[in-house]
Amino acid sequence: MAKRLPARRLDGIDHNPWVEFGKLASEADVVNLGQGFPDFPPPDFAVEAFQHAVSRDFMLNQYTKAFGYPPLTKILASFFGKFLGQVIDPLKNVLVTVGAYGALFTAFQALVDVGDEVIIIEPFFDCYEPMTLMAGGRPVFVSLKPCPTQDGELDSSSNWQLDPTELASKFTSRTKALILNTPNNPLGKVFSRAELELVASLCQQHDVVCITDEVYQWLVYDGYQHISIAAILFGLGTSLPGMWERTLTVGSAGKTFSVTGWKVGWVLGPDSLLKHLRTVHQNSVYHCPTQGQAAVAQCFEQEQMLFGQPSSYFAQLPQAIQHNRDHMIRSLQSVGLRPVIPQGSYFLITDISDFKSKMPDLPGAADEPYDRRFVKWMIKNKGLVAIPVSVFYSVPHRKLFDHYIRFCFMKDESTLQAMDQKLQMWKDELRP
Amino acid sequence: MFLALGRLCTRGSRAKFLKTIYASKILGLSTSAKMSSKLKNAKRIEGLDKNVWIEFTKLAADPSVVNLGQGLPDISPPNYVKEELSKVAAIDSLNQYTRGFGHPSLVKALSCLYEKFYQNRINPDKEILVTVGAYGSLFNAIQGLIDEGDEVIVIVPFYDCYEPMVRMAGATPVFIPLRAKPVDGKKWSSSDWTLDPEELASKFNSKTKAIILNTPHNPLGKVFTNSELQVIADLCIKYDTLCISDEVYEWLVYTGNKHLKIATFPGMWERTVTIGSAGKTFSVTGWKEALAQAFWIDIKRMDDPECYFNSLPKELEVKRDRMVRLLESVGLTPIVPDGGYFIIADVSLLDADFSDMKDSSEPYDYKFVKWMTKNKKLSAIPVSAFCNAETKSQFEKFVRFCFIKKDSTLDAAEAIIKAWKRQAS
Numbered sequence A: 001m002a003k004r005l006p007a008r009r010l011d012g013i014d015h016n017p018w019v020e021f022g023k024l025a026s027e028a029d030v031v032n033l034g035q036g037f038p039d040f041p042p043p044d045f046a047v048e049a050f051q052h053a054v055s056r057d058f059m060l061n062q063y064t065k066a067f068g069y070p071p072l073t074k075i076l077a078s079f080f081g082k083f084l085g086q087v088i089d090p091l092k093n094v095l096v097t098v099g100a101y102g103a104l105f106t107a108f109q110a111l112v113d114v115g116d117e118v119i120i121i122e123p124f125f126d127c128y129e130p131m132t133l134m135a136g137g138r139p140v141f142v143s144l145k146p147c148p149t150q151d152g153e154l155d156s157s158s159n160w161q162l163d164p165t166e167l168a169s170k171f172t173s174r175t176k177a178l179i180l181n182t183p184n185n186p187l188g189k190v191f192s193r194a195e196l197e198l199v200a201s202l203c204q205q206h207d208v209v210c211i212t213d214e215v216y217q218w219l220v221y222d223g224y225q226h227i228s229i230a231a232i233l234f235g236l237g238t239s240l241p242g243m244w245e246r247t248l249t250v251g252s253a254g255k256t257f258s259v260t261g262w263k264v265g266w267v268l269g270p271d272s273l274l275k276h277l278r279t280v281h282q283n284s285v286y287h288c289p290t291q292g293q294a295a296v297a298q299c300f301e302q303e304q305m306l307f308g309q310p311s312s313y314f315a316q317l318p319q320a321i322q323h324n325r326d327h328m329i330r331s332l333q334s335v336g337l338r339p340v341i342p343q344g345s346y347f348l349i350t351d352i353s354d355f356k357s358k359m360p361d362l363p364g365a366a367d368e369p370y371d372r373r374f375v376k377w378m379i380k381n382k383g384l385v386a387i388p389v390s391v392f393y394s395v396p397h398r399k400l401f402d403h404y405i406r407f408c409f410m411k412d413e414s415t416l417q418a419m420d421q422k423l424q425m426w427k428d429e430l431r432p
Numbered sequence B: 001m002f003l004a005l006g007r008l009c010t011r012g013s014r015a016k017f018l019k020t021i022y023a024s025k026i027l028g029l030s031t032s033a034k035m036s037s038k039l040k041n042a043k044r045i046e047g048l049d050k051n052v053w054i055e056f057t058k059l060a061a062d063p064s065v066v067n068l069g070q071g072l073p074d075i076s077p078p079n080y081v082k083e084e085l086s087k088v089a090a091i092d093s094l095n096q097y098t099r100g101f102g103h104p105s106l107v108k109a110l111s112c113l114y115e116k117f118y119q120n121r122i123n124p125d126k127e128i129l130v131t132v133g134a135y136g137s138l139f140n141a142i143q144g145l146i147d148e149g150d151e152v153i154v155i156v157p158f159y160d161c162y163e164p165m166v167r168m169a170g171a172t173p174v175f176i177p178l179r180a181k182p183v184d185g186k187k188w189s190s191s192d193w194t195l196d197p198e199e200l201a202s203k204f205n206s207k208t209k210a211i212i213l214n215t216p217h218n219p220l221g222k223v224f225t226n227s228e229l230q231v232i233a234d235l236c237i238k239y240d241t242l243c244i245s246d247e248v249y250e251w252l253v254y255t256g257n258k259h260l261k262i263a264t265f266p267g268m269w270e271r272t273v274t275i276g277s278a279g280k281t282f283s284v285t286g287w288k289e290a291l292a293q294a295f296w297i298d299i300k301r302m303d304d305p306e307c308y309f310n311s312l313p314k315e316l317e318v319k320r321d322r323m324v325r326l327l328e329s330v331g332l333t334p335i336v337p338d339g340g341y342f343i344i345a346d347v348s349l350l351d352a353d354f355s356d357m358k359d360s361s362e363p364y365d366y367k368f369v370k371w372m373t374k375n376k377k378l379s380a381i382p383v384s385a386f387c388n389a390e391t392k393s394q395f396e397k398f399v400r401f402c403f404i405k406k407d408s409t410l411d412a413a414e415a416i417i418k419a420w421k422r423q424a425s
Helices: A017-025 A042-054 A070-084 A099-111 A128-134 A164-170 A193-206 A271-282 A290-306 A313-333 A354-356 A370-382 A413-430 B013-025 B052-060 B079-089 B106-116 B134-147 B162-168 B198-203 B226-238 B292-299 B308-329 B364-376 B389-395 B407-424
Strands: A094-097 A117-122 A138-141 A175-181 A207-214 A249-250 A265-268 A337-340 A347-351 A404-408 B151-156 B173-175 B208-214 B242-246 B271-277 B333-335 B341-348 B400-402
Touching: A017 A370, A042 A290, A042 B079, A070 A094, A070 A249, A070 A290, A094 A271, A099 A175, A099 A207, A099 A249, A099 A265, A099 A271, A117 A128, A128 A138, A128 A175, A138 A164, A138 A207, A138 B292, A164 A193, A164 A413, A193 A207, A249 A271, A290 A313, A290 B079, A290 B407, A313 A337, A313 A413, A313 B198, A354 A370, A370 A404, A370 A413, A404 B151, B052 B364, B079 B292, B106 B292, B134 B162, B134 B242, B134 B271, B151 B162, B151 B389, B162 B173, B162 B292, B173 B198, B173 B389, B208 B226, B308 B333, B308 B341
Parallel strands: A117 A138, A117 A175, A175 A207, A207 A249, B151 B173, B151 B208, B208 B242, B242 B271
Antiparallel strands: A094 A265, A249 A265, A337 A347, A347 A404, B333 B341, B341 B400
16 A cells, blocks of 8 residues: 555554563573563462353353443442542443553543643553553653662662652643552552652642552562552541542452453543543443453452451462562572562562673664663573563663663462572573 | 752651642642643543443343344354353463464464455464454554544444544544435345445545445445445555455355455455454354354364354344344334344334423434333334434434344244234234
């Protein structure tokens, strides 16, 4: 065709790092600690729930309600109502989407207009930028920066903070939304109440929508607490409305129940905002698959009964994964990588500055950031796959943050042992 | 009002900063008045919030209503299809992410299946995209290829989502109606509805980015013929236009008709996006997902009458013919569909009384369906829902019935229709 084919909204967004690194990871004999998905089975109750959904009521093979399978929206409303301090109406305040990715896409399309500014906190899950651009919006970046650590001490994600003045300076009259991710991917930062209050007060002051991506909300370690910004109220005794009125809270069954392939996600929020997401939803996918939703509903019904008890998956999973995290932290240090201890999520980042100074000239394109070149070298020579953290930064800032790589520890024990073997070989090669 | 506090690394300083922000607010920078101004929708969805399905499925949700409205099979999908999903649920790795553009075994099955119809090979990695239902395909195709200011030709009646999807992409839908030319002595059929080639040609210009084709057609059931598709193909090539071809009902074609794929016409492969649906193929509309194994079972036996691609249309043709007789028996004039699982009928001869209905500005068929749902406990969908504002009046005497329903549902519909007939005589 001679005519210009792709629509202009796709300009500059066709490249995807996952496709590139996914290909590299499919080489033989590598240990894949790159993409964030569990390589161990989901909990039995989840598999059973899906099997029920496909073998019982045959009408579950057909369309369900467009905005969410009723038992699912009902349980999400009652379960999350408690955490957000709200009475959540399953019909007005819940929208089921195709994964959290679908929730994010729907939110951006519904609310971001051409010329609107969207504040994105770096490092950011990579899709936020192209989604902003596809909606014609202008991303405005503000970085989390690490405070200096004591010698010999490991850095922690809690140490990475926003400069309040810098953050405030990013808000303008064109700011339509701010996207928050807590626990954060790739850093693993769990935003504290004070940090959330800072963000909240600025959103309130500038009349900005907060889109909060909380997919890792159950994966929180060391006794930290996940807090939903939508639950924040302003000041005691004032009549200021709380954050609920201007917040869209995104969740994921995939990350909650270790079933990323089911692609069931949701958004919780006020009707005044959700009605616009419903308009996009009914004109894009309209329905989400029924059986996955039925299975997720059953999983939540189970967890609601067990909530707070030691046998609850939401208690057991973070405990088990914290062990994985600690194992990985110890192992990575043995080769001179310096991990940043994450407070939450599936991931940790490691500082590779020592490698950057010892082997600065790794093969790669002229302006390719160091961390990308390091990852490719590591995959080829050490058989370990990670993701370069510059992927999670805006292009102008990549040079400042090109000395970190991200590892996923949401992996089976056997994968971590395979990692140890690779690291042992690496360590042996380092000895003079 | 902001103090220049520099980089803060302690909680204490931040708390002090927060107090400062609060103070400035309390001094009267009230934001609640501003709340209505920014927390609103993006322009791309302006006017797209209404949806006929939301409205009519609510009406039909009354369990005492026989629902022949939404295109939802209430028959069970074939057992082997259900079994495959069951088996798949037990495989651990299949609970996690797969390849972004489509599960490898599914795209392979699809390429094997469809290569039987195309002269060229189909590259499963580059020429197939798996989406969330055919709805998802349409959305992706339109978002990916249609720009603001483009024109997109839409044939009326049209599956209702085409118009809002085109508008959401900032483009202008250009409508052209199918026109009826019933042949004397012959039962009215969907093939009697055609596009006027000159009228169609007049809709194409240099701004036309695409035409959306739907064959077999919803709601009419029309199966576009070779010569009809050739007219469209010729225009697409002449004006360098894309063709988005919605072929979800491709297997549901009745005796005497053949589904043809416009992408197989010379010069069309490189300008056509062909959309299919597992939901419609295997009667599993709620899946919107990969069905590799089910496809393989049927690919291997395509000449076998047991193959679902052959057995389902046979089963449905019987139901279609039953519906035609039923509708005729009560004075409705149905248009016999050549494909798909819907049948439309002219309801004006029934002369229903709507005097007690509130909104008199609604089209005739909307009023009729609401009246019929309430008084006869039978639901359907008004065909003017598939029309743009200007053409609604051409189609407002028509109502759409879905017949992919189990026998007991059709029995219930028959009982209602017979009672209706008795009342009328």
